[in-house]
Amino acid sequence: MQEAASEPVPQTSPRASRIARVLLPRWLRVSAPLVLVLLGVAVLLYPVLATQHNNADQQRLASMYTARMEAVGPDLLGQEITSAEEYNTNLESSPILDPWLESQRPDTPRYQDYLRELDVDEVMGRVTIPSIHVDLPIYHGTQPSTLNKGIGHLFGTSLPVGGASTHSVITGHTGLGTATMFDNLVDLSKDDVFYVSVAGRTLRYQVVDIQVVLPTETQSLEEAPGRDLVTLITCTPYGVNSHRLLVTGERVPADPVEAAADAARALPAPMQTWQVAIIWVVVAVLSVVALVLLATLRAALLRRRRLTDGPGPDDQGGGGDGGLDPSPADPSAPLQGGRLPQPPVPERSDLSGSSLPAVKPDVADLAEHERLPMPV
Incomplete structure (x- = not known):
């Protein structure tokens, strides 16, 4: 008697995959790659967002300084200017040190x-430097904490209130x-202008000299x-910081109308090249992720539709309308009532030509017949 063929054994997944399915829930396996991509995007965007936020905050502080000086009153501001001019007059001549190599002593x-x-x-x-969109607050000294939040005035040089035989040095980071x-600052050229506002007084300077020197070469910072x-x-080259870029301006008469136009031109600060590059990279990554998600979603919907609708009419062995029943000769066909399906027996005719019903052989008789000894 022919035995039914055993069903195919499903293939087992690799061991690592089985462990992952056991240890990680389905939602975590699905969402983990997306979360990792979003974390990578956040890491890429952080410097861009932080830079834009800090730039806006520094410009806000600079604008607030001007507003506070207007609220102080001319008498107090005049006293501040007079005191600063006396300080410059009595400033002792001493070696000017590089602000990044020499530490100041605040306790002296x-x-x-x-x-x-x-x-x-x-x-x-x-x-304020209109041509490169700079508008920054100036603080006392060049301590690291000071230069991290704005521009510092170099201690030992003239206070930036103007006057003959004065030379004020203002320092700031590059590559922060x-x-x-x-x-x-490297984009400044000769004849460009910048403005220094102190205690209600705005002074206009025109660039007359640009140098790149070693940190120890400070002779050009002395008074003339x-x-x-x-x-x-500032430091240069970008990211190397082995030299110092010196941009020197000499005071020229200020036109109030032109000064107002230049101040408006300094805002807002545009994005730098590296910021734009990072944004394009993020856009490309998110576009690829979106395409992958759409493809995955489409495949899942198609798979779900197949499971819901069942096999189509063209599927072999579907058992539905238009489907074909399993072939009786197919050894993998399922048993019917514990017996193999039997082929139909054609009707036979007697000698008179009348049709007689076909006699269906009994399976038990066939089995008994198979047990009889065969003639030798």
Whole structure:
């Protein structure tokens, strides 16, 4: 008697896959890749968002400084300017040190006297460079904590209130990961202008000299007889910081109308090239993720539709309308009532031509017949 063929054994998954399915719930397996992608996008976007936020915050502080100076009143501001000019007159000649290599000593009497000048507000002043969209607050000193939040005035140089035979040095970072600061100072050219506002007084300077020097070469930061100079200093090259970029401006007459137009031109600060590049990378990554999610969703919907609708009319062995029953000769066909399906027996005719009903052989008789000895 022919035995029914056993059903195919489903293939087992690899061991690592089985462990993952046991240890991780389905929702976590599905969402984990998406979460990782989103975390990567957040890491990429953080410097861009932090830089834009800090730039806007520094511009806000600079604008607030000007508003507070207008509210102070001319008498107090005049006293501040007079005191600062006397400080510059009595400034002792001493070597000017690189702001990034030499640490200041805030506990010395001389430094404490310096901090008492232009102290109406925490912010000493404001520097505006229209051509590179810079509008930043100026603070006392060049301590690391100071340069991380804005621009610092170099202790030992003239206070930025103008006057003959004065040379003020204003320093700022380049390459700071969360703020632009003086990153674009390299784009300044001769004859460009910048503005320094201190205690209600706005001074206009025109660029007359641009140098790249070693940190120890500070001779060009000394005072020049009869000249009113301000030097903007930052590290260069970008990311290397082995040298110093010095942009020196000399005071020129200020036109109030032109100054207002330049101040408006300084805002807002545009995105830098590296920020735009990161945004394009993020857009590309999110586009790929969206395409993958759409393809996965489409495949899941198609699979669910097949399971819901069942096999189609063209499926072999479907047993539905239009489907074909399993072939009796197929050894893998299922048993019917414990017996193999039998082929139909044709009707036979007797000698008179009348049709007689077909005699269906009994399976038990066939089995008994198969047990009889065969003739030799």
